[in-house]
Each structure stands twice: as C-alpha cells, then as structure tokens.
Amino acid sequence: MRRDARENRTDAAGHTSAAAREDGTDESERRVTARELIQACAFIVRAAWQADRRRLCGVVAVQLLTAVGMGVLVLVLRDTLGTAFSVGGKGRSAEDGLIASLCGLVVLASAGGVLRTVSSGWQRVLTVKVDRHIMAGVLRSAARSELALFEDPAFHDRLKRAVFASRSQPVVVVTALIGAVQALLSMAAVSAAFAVMAWWLLPFTALSVLPVLKAARDERNADYRLHGRLAEGRRVREYLEQLLAGQDAAKEIRALGLGDTLQDRWEGRYAEEIASTTDMQSRHTRRKAVARLLGDAVFVSVVAAMWWTVRSGGVQLPTALAATGALLMLATRVQMLGYVLNNIGASAAYMKDVRVFTADGTDTGGTRPDASSAFCHPSGFRQLRAEKLTFSYPGSAGPALREVSVELGAGEVIAVVGANGSGKSTLAKLLAGLYEPDGGRLLWDGRSVPRPAELRAASAVVFQDFVRFKMTVRDNIAFGRPGSPADPEAVAAAAADAGAGGVVAALPRGYETVLSKEFTGGADLSLGQWQRLALARAFYRDAPFVILDEPTASLDPQAEADLFRHIRRLFAGRTVLVISHRFSNVRAADRIYVMDSGRVTEHGSHEELMASDGTYARLFRLQADAYQERGDRRAREAPGGEAPRGETSGGAAAVATLP
Ligand SMILES: Nc1ncnc2c1ncn2[C@@H]1O[C@H](COP(=O)(O)OP(=O)(O)OP(=O)(O)O)[C@@H](O)[C@H]1O
Structure with a gap:
C-alpha cells in the first residue's frame, strides 16, 4: 500500500501546498519530450479511430484534397500573372487564357471552401466523440481505484489533472492534429510549387519561424509546470466553491454566518493563482514578442533577396510575384504548423496525465480492475x-x-x-x-x-455516513444490486423490511420521486428516512454478509x-x-x-x-x-x-x- 510522503507545510486554510512534496519528484517540473509528444498524438489518433473512424478518415481526406488544391492554386496563380503581363501584346488568345486561369482560381478556391465547411462539421462531431471516449476512460479508472488511494493527495492531483486534461485537451489535440496534417500537406504542396520558382529561398523561409517556435515551446513548458504547482490550490478553491454554492453545506454555513470567511479564503486562493499566471504570462509574452520581431526580420530579408534577383534579371516578374504570394502562404503555414505543434506539445503533457491515470495498475499507484x-x-x-x-x-x-x-x-x-x-x-x-x-x-x-x-x-x-443519491427512490434502493434491472417487487420488499414503505407511499411520485429539491418535482427526506433507504439498499443487495x-x-x-x-x-x-x-x-x-x-x-x-x-x-x-x-x-x-x-x-x- 502506497504511503504519501509530505512535509507538514500548511497554509491559513489548513491545506498543504502541492509544491511542498518531500520527494522532489514532482512530475510537473519535467519538460515535454519528443517521445511524449509522439505518444500523445498516437493516443489521440487511437482514441479518434476508436471513437469514429469514418469521420476521422473523411477529415484527413479533405485535408489532403485541400492541400493538393493549394499547390495547384499557386501554379495557376503564376500562369494567371504570366498571362496578365502578356495580355497587351498577345491579343484575344491571351485574354481567353487569363479568363480561363481566373475561372480555374475561382473554382479551386470555391471547392476548397465547400470542403472545409463539410470537414469542420465532421471535425466538431469527431472532437465531441473523442472527448467522451477519453473522459469515459478516466471515470472508469476513478471508479475502479482502490479506496485507499482516495486518502492520498497525490492521487487526487493525478485524478484532477486527468479530469482537467480529458475535459479540455482532446478538442485541442484533435483540432491541432488536423491542423497539423493540413499545414504539413499544404506546406509540402506550396513548397513544391515554390521550389519550381525559387527553391534556394526555402531554407530561409523555415528559418524565419524558428524563434517563434522556440518561444512558444518555452511558454508551454512553463504553463504545464505552473498547472502542476497550482493543482492542489485549485482543488481547495473548488472545494470552497462547492461549500459556497452547494446545497449540502448551505444551512450550516448560514447558521454559522460562515459565508464571508469562506468567500475570503476563496478570493485568497484565486489571487494566488492569478498572480502566478500573470507573472508567467508576462515573462513569456515579452519573449514571444522579441522572437516574433526576429522571425519577421528574417522573412523581410527573404523577400528583399527575391526582389534583388528580379532586379538583377535572375527571375521573371510574374514568377517573383507568384513566389512572393507562395512565400506568404508558406510562412503562414509554417507559423500555423508551429502554432498547432505548440498546442499539441502543451497538450502532450496533459494527455500523459490521462494515459498514466487510465493505465491499469501501473503508474496510478494501484488502479486495478478488480477494485470495481x-x-x-x-x-x-x-x-x-x-x-x-x-x-x-x-x-x-x-x-x-x-x-x-x-x-x-x-x-x-x-x-x-x-x-x-x-x-x-x-x-x-x-x-x-x-x-x-x-x-x-x-x-x-x-x-x-x-x-x-x-x-x-x-x-x-x-455506513454511518451513508450516501444519499440525488436520484429516484427506486435508484436509491436498487443501487444495492447494480448491473441488473431493478426488480419492483424486491425493491418494495426491501423498503418494507427497512420500514420505509410508508415514507415512499407519502411521496408525490412514490418510487419514481427524485430525492433532491435541486431537480424538478424533487422531494427531500429527513435523516432517519434517508437511513431507512440505506437499510433498504442493504436488504435489496441480498448479500451473505451484512455490516x-x-x-x-x-x-x-x-x-x-x-x-x-x-x-x-x-x-x-x-x-x-x-x-x-x-x-x-x-x-x-x-x-x-x-x-x-x-x-x-x-x-x-x-x-x-x-x-x-x-x-x-x-x-x-x-x-x-x-x-x-x-x-x-x-x-x-x-x-x-x-x-x-x-x-x-x-x-x-x-x-x-x-x-
Ligand atoms: N480515512 C481515515 N484516514 C485517516 N485516519 C482515519 C480515517 N478514518 C479513521 N481514521 C482514524 O482511525 C482510527 C479509528 O477510526 P474508526 O473510524 O475506525 O473508529 P470508530 O471506532 O469507528 O469511531 P466512531 O465510534 O467515532 O465511529 C481513529 O483514530 C481515526 O482518527
């Protein structure tokens, strides 16, 4: 059985700081490696495949078509410009050529637009399905975890990070992966078209985005480390939110007049979180701005070099114009790729939390199927x-x-x-x-x-502190034997044995009454009446050993x-x-x-x-x-x-x- 070693460093609210781990092996301090990046992508692709393979294939196919269309677009643009420059000299056939090229451009752009619209609809459904698939895995693992793990703050950190990651990250990674595929394919297509015109400028184009990519990578690593440090503080804040906004503690908080004190603690927690986030963000915003200026300077130099070759007669003007357009497209794609890779990188660390948490009985400290x-x-x-x-x-x-x-x-x-x-x-x-x-x-x-x-x-x-399910009376009793449909007669017999028959008969919808005023038509019970339902649940379970x-x-x-x-x-x-x-x-x-x-x-x-x-x-x-x-x-x-x-x-x- 795992024992968590922690320092006794506590704050005014009586909660220990997550940063205060003794063993110094805080996972959140680590950087995201290339291997973790690939694992995260593989994990998401597998999840997307399992969630909806038809849509996944559709979305990738659309990206492929769009990319090919983009390469063709650049070459058509070059021809259109070439025709435009020669219209005056070559009469009607040149005009026809120009019109045909323009029509080609319009058709390509329009087809690309339609495909993107269809694809974004598929993407949306796909991300929701991947989201559900991953969250289901986390919930399954949490429900199967041994009870002893719930005594361990490190487990709660892992669980919290996995829930956070599965709520927010699949959408980011799926979108980013699709964006990456799109950016890579269109980059390849535009690069091919660009290489036909000015191949020697390609390496410089790639160089222009390096500073931005590095700054973005540094920021995402810092962001993940910060997220790890804030994990326990956020749990405390969320607990305070439950107290302040939930029904369970509502009467006691009012009776004690405790609302303002708890609110102050909540404010304090949030202030700490905001201060840490602001500090991290302002440092990295400065770095990113400098990186951006550096990248732009490289890009401007590339454009200047191209125009110098036009002036020196090395390249024709239409080719140079098309190449500049392609260069802009290329730079945008490289930047987009950098942006999406950065997103995937940021998510990779979070997705690792999900992978670790959902991996049976390995790094989770004992999550095991038989704990179900x-x-x-x-x-x-x-x-x-x-x-x-x-x-x-x-x-x-x-x-x-x-x-x-x-x-x-x-x-x-x-x-x-x-x-x-x-x-x-x-x-x-x-x-x-x-x-x-x-x-x-x-x-x-x-x-x-x-x-x-x-x-x-x-x-x-x-149990002494039996659970009160905010569900129907029937559920409250039939949960004693989960996995099989509720047997109405056995439910009624269990209620009668527990002395709850009269209580149920007095409820507006009998066994179908939802036991919480939070829900429409709901009712609440006295503590003793709830205890009778807990007893009824035990009768219904019909187990050989009763505690x-x-x-x-x-x-x-x-x-x-x-x-x-x-x-x-x-x-x-x-x-x-x-x-x-x-x-x-x-x-x-x-x-x-x-x-x-x-x-x-x-x-x-x-x-x-x-x-x-x-x-x-x-x-x-x-x-x-x-x-x-x-x-x-x-x-x-x-x-x-x-x-x-x-x-x-x-x-x-x-x-x-x-x-
Ligand atoms: N989840 C827990 N984590 C850590 N210590 C616990 C936990 N639950 C109980 N203890 C401690 O274990 C000891 C035994 O507690 P236990 O709940 O078994 O007592 P009990 O005899 O049932 O008490 P009571 O009559 O108050 O219900 C106590 O010292 C208690 O503080």
Missing part, C-alpha cells in the same frame, strides 16, 4: 476469520488497528462496541474488502481471501427497537456484523467484541462479558443506570406517577449513548 464495485453474485461462507489484522491509514502517524482477531460464523449476529476512534469502522471496512490489511490475514472458510473484490461482492454495508455501522443512529426509538428485535428474522441466513454505541442493541448478539485504541480488549456473549465485569459490564451498567434514572424521574413526573409507554421495559432498551 460491479456486483457479482456472491457465494456465502461458513466462517470468516480475521487473524491479527493491523492497518494504518495512508499518511497516518499510527495504526488504526493493532493485531485484531475476530471470528464470524454463517448466520451469526456479531457486535462490535467501543469508544469513538477505537477502530470499529476500520475493522468493518477491512472485513468488507474496502481496504487491504498491512499485516495479518483474512480467512474465508480457512483459505486466505486473495482478492478484496470477493469480500466486496459478498458484503452489504450500511451495519450505527444503522439506527438517526432512527426513532420505535424503528430502532423494531430493527434490533427482528434482526435475525430480517437477515435470516446471513451473517450480520453490528457496530453500535447502544449496548441495549447488541446484548442479544452471539458474540460481542469490545475495542479500545485499535485492539480487541474483550469478547464473549453479553452474559460472559457481564460476568467478567470488565469495560463492557461497566459501560453497560452506566447506560442502563442513566436510562433507569431518567425513567424513574419521568415516572415520578408523569401524571399519576406512571412511566411513559414504550420506554420502561428492558432496562437499557432505549436511547442511551456511550459517554
């Missing part, structure tokens, strides 16, 4: 045993689990209790195959579990009591691991593990643990006493001295939490 959440029909186990599991979160100072051993038999209800931060959820995540242990092993019917994906497929987890991490934290006392009273019936035939702070909920479990500071300190049945009179017994009595006192007080305060209904029996059967 795709549901496959699981087989159950007779026994799941964890032996001396040790685990530290990436970048954490100490282990969250230390030599933890637990045992779960098929059909058992196992409970884990312990103070905040004692490692309960971490243990659950390892048992569900979401993280791989650093030490120890997981045994499934006595054999080591080779692939965490097997555990994931066999598990249904209701309930504080599944009733937001449920009302009746719903909570119902769930735990009927847990064995509801999850019949399945193994259930329950994490809870309410000891009354776990007392009926087959075995209870008590955790403290990442270790299992006690285990046994409720009776055994009470008899051993350890931490469990102490905390159980604490909760029971607190309830008893409250119950007695209420009983005394209630009219007629009676205790309120539903809160008295069972000692610790109501809401009481660990201190």
Whole structure:
C-alpha cells in the first residue's frame, strides 16, 4: 500500500501546498519530450479511430484534397500573372487564357471552401466523440481505484489533472492534429510549387519561424509546470466553491454566518493563482514578442533577396510575384504548423496525465480492475476469520488497528462496541474488502481471501455516513444490486423490511420521486428516512454478509427497537456484523467484541462479558443506570406517577449513548 510522503507545510486554510512534496519528484517540473509528444498524438489518433473512424478518415481526406488544391492554386496563380503581363501584346488568345486561369482560381478556391465547411462539421462531431471516449476512460479508472488511494493527495492531483486534461485537451489535440496534417500537406504542396520558382529561398523561409517556435515551446513548458504547482490550490478553491454554492453545506454555513470567511479564503486562493499566471504570462509574452520581431526580420530579408534577383534579371516578374504570394502562404503555414505543434506539445503533457491515470495498475499507484464495485453474485461462507489484522491509514502517524482477531460464523449476529476512534469502522471496512490489511490475514472458510473484490461482492454495508443519491427512490434502493434491472417487487420488499414503505407511499411520485429539491418535482427526506433507504439498499443487495455501522443512529426509538428485535428474522441466513454505541442493541448478539485504541480488549456473549465485569459490564451498567434514572424521574413526573409507554421495559432498551 502506497504511503504519501509530505512535509507538514500548511497554509491559513489548513491545506498543504502541492509544491511542498518531500520527494522532489514532482512530475510537473519535467519538460515535454519528443517521445511524449509522439505518444500523445498516437493516443489521440487511437482514441479518434476508436471513437469514429469514418469521420476521422473523411477529415484527413479533405485535408489532403485541400492541400493538393493549394499547390495547384499557386501554379495557376503564376500562369494567371504570366498571362496578365502578356495580355497587351498577345491579343484575344491571351485574354481567353487569363479568363480561363481566373475561372480555374475561382473554382479551386470555391471547392476548397465547400470542403472545409463539410470537414469542420465532421471535425466538431469527431472532437465531441473523442472527448467522451477519453473522459469515459478516466471515470472508469476513478471508479475502479482502490479506496485507499482516495486518502492520498497525490492521487487526487493525478485524478484532477486527468479530469482537467480529458475535459479540455482532446478538442485541442484533435483540432491541432488536423491542423497539423493540413499545414504539413499544404506546406509540402506550396513548397513544391515554390521550389519550381525559387527553391534556394526555402531554407530561409523555415528559418524565419524558428524563434517563434522556440518561444512558444518555452511558454508551454512553463504553463504545464505552473498547472502542476497550482493543482492542489485549485482543488481547495473548488472545494470552497462547492461549500459556497452547494446545497449540502448551505444551512450550516448560514447558521454559522460562515459565508464571508469562506468567500475570503476563496478570493485568497484565486489571487494566488492569478498572480502566478500573470507573472508567467508576462515573462513569456515579452519573449514571444522579441522572437516574433526576429522571425519577421528574417522573412523581410527573404523577400528583399527575391526582389534583388528580379532586379538583377535572375527571375521573371510574374514568377517573383507568384513566389512572393507562395512565400506568404508558406510562412503562414509554417507559423500555423508551429502554432498547432505548440498546442499539441502543451497538450502532450496533459494527455500523459490521462494515459498514466487510465493505465491499469501501473503508474496510478494501484488502479486495478478488480477494485470495481460491479456486483457479482456472491457465494456465502461458513466462517470468516480475521487473524491479527493491523492497518494504518495512508499518511497516518499510527495504526488504526493493532493485531485484531475476530471470528464470524454463517448466520451469526456479531457486535462490535467501543469508544469513538477505537477502530470499529476500520475493522468493518477491512472485513468488507474496502481496504487491504498491512499485516495479518483474512480467512474465508480457512483459505486466505486473495482478492478484496470477493469480500466486496459478498458484503452489504450500511455506513454511518451513508450516501444519499440525488436520484429516484427506486435508484436509491436498487443501487444495492447494480448491473441488473431493478426488480419492483424486491425493491418494495426491501423498503418494507427497512420500514420505509410508508415514507415512499407519502411521496408525490412514490418510487419514481427524485430525492433532491435541486431537480424538478424533487422531494427531500429527513435523516432517519434517508437511513431507512440505506437499510433498504442493504436488504435489496441480498448479500451473505451484512455490516451495519450505527444503522439506527438517526432512527426513532420505535424503528430502532423494531430493527434490533427482528434482526435475525430480517437477515435470516446471513451473517450480520453490528457496530453500535447502544449496548441495549447488541446484548442479544452471539458474540460481542469490545475495542479500545485499535485492539480487541474483550469478547464473549453479553452474559460472559457481564460476568467478567470488565469495560463492557461497566459501560453497560452506566447506560442502563442513566436510562433507569431518567425513567424513574419521568415516572415520578408523569401524571399519576406512571412511566411513559414504550420506554420502561428492558432496562437499557432505549436511547442511551456511550459517554
Ligand atoms: N480515512 C481515515 N484516514 C485517516 N485516519 C482515519 C480515517 N478514518 C479513521 N481514521 C482514524 O482511525 C482510527 C479509528 O477510526 P474508526 O473510524 O475506525 O473508529 P470508530 O471506532 O469507528 O469511531 P466512531 O465510534 O467515532 O465511529 C481513529 O483514530 C481515526 O482518527
């Protein structure tokens, strides 16, 4: 498991600077090599081929035709000028020749225009398709990445850069590549025509664009380095944007009056970004201006040399005029080529981010196909045993689990209790195959579990911080078993088991109601109602191993009591691991593990643990006493001295939490 080494250099917002990496191997500091340029082009051409080969061929064919047309145009121009200069002396046939040449010019120009129009339409569709093709690859890789990678800031930088690149760069590279093909072909055609007239000037023409090309290359390298340095700052800024403009934090930000503070931080981040960009741009704008002047001076010298040869009688005037036109065309093409190559160069670095990110399990630090959440029909186990599991979160100072051993038999209800931060959820995540242990092993019917994906497929987890999908109720439940069409009856049964049937019935469009006010006709639920849907999702998943991490934290006392009273019936035939702070909920479990500071300190049945009179017994009595006192007080305060209904029996059967 990869651990990110970072300095603890943090800013006022509490975020570490991306430039502060210890290892000094910041990829963004590197220059784009010719090899990377070729790889980027090959990557895009492959993507374009896979996305829409018919359009790709069409666009290239049009470029080829346009280029040939351009070469012919130059030669026709020379003939037209030659005819024009001789019209006075040669009478009607010369005039006819001039008119024919002009007609030829018009036809060529018009055909070129039509072809370009058709081609630009194809180009537009092609770029959108390439865009989708590449973005799909990035999203697929992100969804398949191991959960542990999301703890690693370097992974977020890579992901962010890949998303940025796949959003913005394919269009640039496809357009630039097509432009490059066009520029190269037309350059070849015009050069051929030019060479017929003044071949010896060709090398000087190429020379005129060199300073501009070099300045552009320096700028793109600097731009990419800057982009790398700004990556983490941009993530912080985007996070602040989500807070300020999103629904999730809206009420708390208003309640706290936090808006201006967050806005100031956002302004600060943007100011840093703008200052760095302005500094880089102004330096390179100066360099580019000087390079441009140098290039133009070379170009003017070439034109002057040509006219000197006309004066000295080495070249005819019509040829010189056509050659000057061709020279202008050539210079524009070379400049265009430089411009598009520069664009490809700039994109090459970004496209490398995409290639690296989408490459399975290589440079991404472990992106692997088996990390997919795709549901496959699981087989159950007779026994799941964890032996001396040790685990530290990436970048954490100490282990969250230390030599933890637990045992779960098929059909058992196992409970884990312990103070905040004692490692309960971490243990659950390892048992569900979401993280791989650093030490120890997981045994499934006595054999080591080779692939965490097997555990994931066999598990249904209701997390403490379950996700609330802003989609329909049906989706929220049926996502428990992705990949197959939602089964309406099973969805309804899962909702009923989770006590969500009544909630759904009260919604305007039942199971088709979208659960967010951000969308037309949407509705929202209370936290407890959302929790019932999360439970329904677990029922629907129908996996042999169910993990309930504080599944009733937001449920009302009746719903909570119902769930735990009927847990064995509801999850019949399945193994259930329950994490809870309410000891009354776990007392009926087959075995209870008590955790403290990442270790299992006690285990046994409720009776055994009470008899051993350890931490469990102490905390159980604490909760029971607190309830008893409250119950007695209420009983005394209630009219007629009676205790309120539903809160008295069972000692610790109501809401009481660990201190
Ligand atoms: N994603 C994470 N990255 C780094 N450290 C983490 C992460 N999640 C938890 N920890 C740390 O690991 C330890 C165990 O956390 P865990 O969530 O397993 O505790 P818990 O017993 O479930 O706590 P609670 O009762 O509050 O839910 C804690 O010290 C916590 O700070």
